[in-house]
Amino acid sequence: MRKMLAAVSRVLSGVAQKPASRVLVASRNFANDATFEIKKCDLHRLEEGPPVTTVLTREDGLKYYRMMQTVRRMELKADQLYKQKIIRGFCHLCDGQEACCVGLEAGINPTDHLITAYRAHGFTFTRGLSVREILAELTGRRGGCAKGKGGSMHMYAKNFYGGNGIVGAQVPLGAGIALACKYNGKDEVCLTLYGDGAANQGQIFEAYNMAALWKLPCIFICENNRYGMGTSVERAAASTDYYKRGDFIPGLRVDGMDILCVREATKFAAAYCRSGKGPILMELQTYRYHGHSMSDPGVSYRTREEIQEVRSKSDPIMLLKDRMVNSNLASVEELKEIDVEVRKEIEDAAQFATADPEPPLEELGYHIYCNDPPFEVRGANQWIKFKSIS
Ligand SMILES: Cc1ncc(C[n+]2csc(CCOP(=O)(O)OP(=O)(O)O)c2C)c(N)n1
Numbered sequence: 001m002r003k004m005l006a007a008v009s010r011v012l013s014g015v016a017q018k019p020a021s022r023v024l025v026a027s028r029n030f031a032n033d034a035t036f037e038i039k040k041c042d043l044h045r046l047e048e049g050p051p052v053t054t055v056l057t058r059e060d061g062l063k064y065y066r067m068m069q070t071v072r073r074m075e076l077k078a079d080q081l082y083k084q085k086i087i088r089g090f091c092h093l094c095d096g097q098e099a100c101c102v103g104l105e106a107g108i109n110p111t112d113h114l115i116t117a118y119r120a121h122g123f124t125f126t127r128g129l130s131v132r133e134i135l136a137e138l139t140g141r142r143g144g145c146a147k148g149k150g151g152s153m154h155m156y157a158k159n160f161y162g163g164n165g166i167v168g169a170q171v172p173l174g175a176g177i178a179l180a181c182k183y184n185g186k187d188e189v190c191l192t193l194y195g196d197g198a199a200n201q202g203q204i205f206e207a208y209n210m211a212a213l214w215k216l217p218c219i220f221i222c223e224n225n226r227y228g229m230g231t232s233v234e235r236a237a238a239s240t241d242y243y244k245r246g247d248f249i250p251g252l253r254v255d256g257m258d259i260l261c262v263r264e265a266t267k268f269a270a271a272y273c274r275s276g277k278g279p280i281l282m283e284l285q286t287y288r289y290h291g292h293s294m295s296d297p298g299v300s301y302r303t304r305e306e307i308q309e310v311r312s313k314s315d316p317i318m319l320l321k322d323r324m325v326n327s328n329l330a331s332v333e334e335l336k337e338i339d340v341e342v343r344k345e346i347e348d349a350a351q352f353a354t355a356d357p358e359p360p361l362e363e364l365g366y367h368i369y370c371n372d373p374p375f376e377v378r379g380a381n382q383w384i385k386f387k388s389i390s
């Protein structure tokens, strides 16, 4: 009994030391999980699709909320650093599309594989790297995830193959990674992402063909954010039903603004591939708030009203937040606390990304080849000495 009293007193004194809001949060009785209806996917060559209801646990909900908010804040910080000319060169932001990267990750295993195009910051984070390493890569610093030499389009992590700048070129590579999964007899799949603009590329149809012929465990994923580089999908594509464009490959059209929809569709697609049936195609209907890149204000080919409408009616973070609060999975105060923590993490990371030194000039030519001996490539070798012109 004395032991029990001591334990109770320890707990109480611990609570007493915490700020008032934390006590409030801790003392509220939240639901452990809740069931939600989600939008039915449109199907192509499939008898059945993903479920139309799903269970979200409080733990997962909080995790998804934090991850999406981190990606959003990281992108906004990148925008700011770019405008301050601390980040230079290419930079493609994915704010608005957070339910895609976080939802896809929630539907696969860390041992599965993922490859995407140049809008890659969110995926680099969801595949396991820190905001610090990502922002420092953007500012070209030594602590960046590609040692400050890759920049926005060239970030990699375990089972994440970038970050690719040539539109569509990552799609045959993704089919190749899926071939490796099958060849090695692993129960793994490859998520191969591309945009609606890239979907019109010839090499994508070649990859569809080989993947279907060889029954590769490849999930082709078209992030349809309604625009390519300054062009709407209607102006660029003879068919905007991207989920049907694999023809002989079954497809799903998914609400890409709803993380739960993306998660369930991904689980469904991954199970399909793992069962040996071959590739499947998912079209994620999403939206990017920023322009195509930093040089595109993004309002010459779409209206400000359109952007505002998406922001106010189908923002992926707001949607999850509303669901969690309305079903007593979390409180507004608790989510605000997460926002504060996320902002702090981003500020710390930005601090690091501006204070960390650039890689030394003599190392600029390193880390290009995996083999040791130096050899000449177009007049350069990895031991070449660079001189500063400033
Ligand atoms: C082979 C090739 N052609 C053109 C470009 C220039 N380019 C970069 S992104 C882009 C549009 C791609 O749009 P989409 O696939 O919809 O992706 P999003 O930017 O919307 O994510 C173009 C034409 C390029 N990088 N590579």
Ligand SMILES: [Mg+2]
Residues within 6 Å of the ligand: 195, 196, 197, 223, 224, 225, 226, 227, 228
């Ligand atoms: Mg696009």
